[in-house]
Amino acid sequence: QVQLAESGGGLVQAGGSLRLSCAASGTSFSIGTMGWYRQTPGKQRELVASITRGGSTEYADSVKGRFTISRDNAKNTVYLQMNSLKAEDTAVYYCNGRITVLTYWGKGTLVTVSS
Numbered sequence: 001q002v003q004l005a006e007s008g009g010g011l012v013q014a015g016g017s018l019r020l021s022c023a024a025s026g027t028s029f030s031i032g033t034m035g036w037y038r039q040t041p042g043k044q045r046e047l048v049a050s051i052t053r054g055g056s057t058e059y060a061d062s063v064k065g066r067f068t069i070s071r072d073n074a075k076n077t078v079y080l081q082m083n084s085l086k087a088e089d090t091a092v093y094y095c096n097g098r099i100t101v102l103t104y105w106g107k108g109t110l111v112t113v114s115s
Helices: none
Strands: 002-008 011-015 018-025 031-039 046-051 056-057 067-072 077-084 091-099 102-105 108-115
Touching: 002 091, 018 031, 018 091, 018 108, 031 067, 031 077, 046 067, 046 077, 046 102, 056 067, 077 091
Parallel strands: 011 108
Antiparallel strands: 002 018, 018 077, 031 046, 031 091, 046 056, 067 077, 091 102, 091 108
């Protein structure tokens, strides 16, 4: 059974940094594009950043220059380095990964930025 597990969330002051990790397990197939999304109560889940297996990246305008997505294909792991955090970055962060024709999601990790 494929599982994605996020870690690294927590409470941080505005201007601080956090690094999120997401490890995929339970598959022998290569993982395609992986991404980080976030969601706040009453709002739709939104893309934060994505990265292809080859390393091409895409970012939401709101995080460009502050967040960096990376991955380790050997470890089936994707990372999100978040710097210069703002109160509006507070959300539950989810990772996903595409394996064959299916997309799998983690259960999320809460990031709270205090102002």
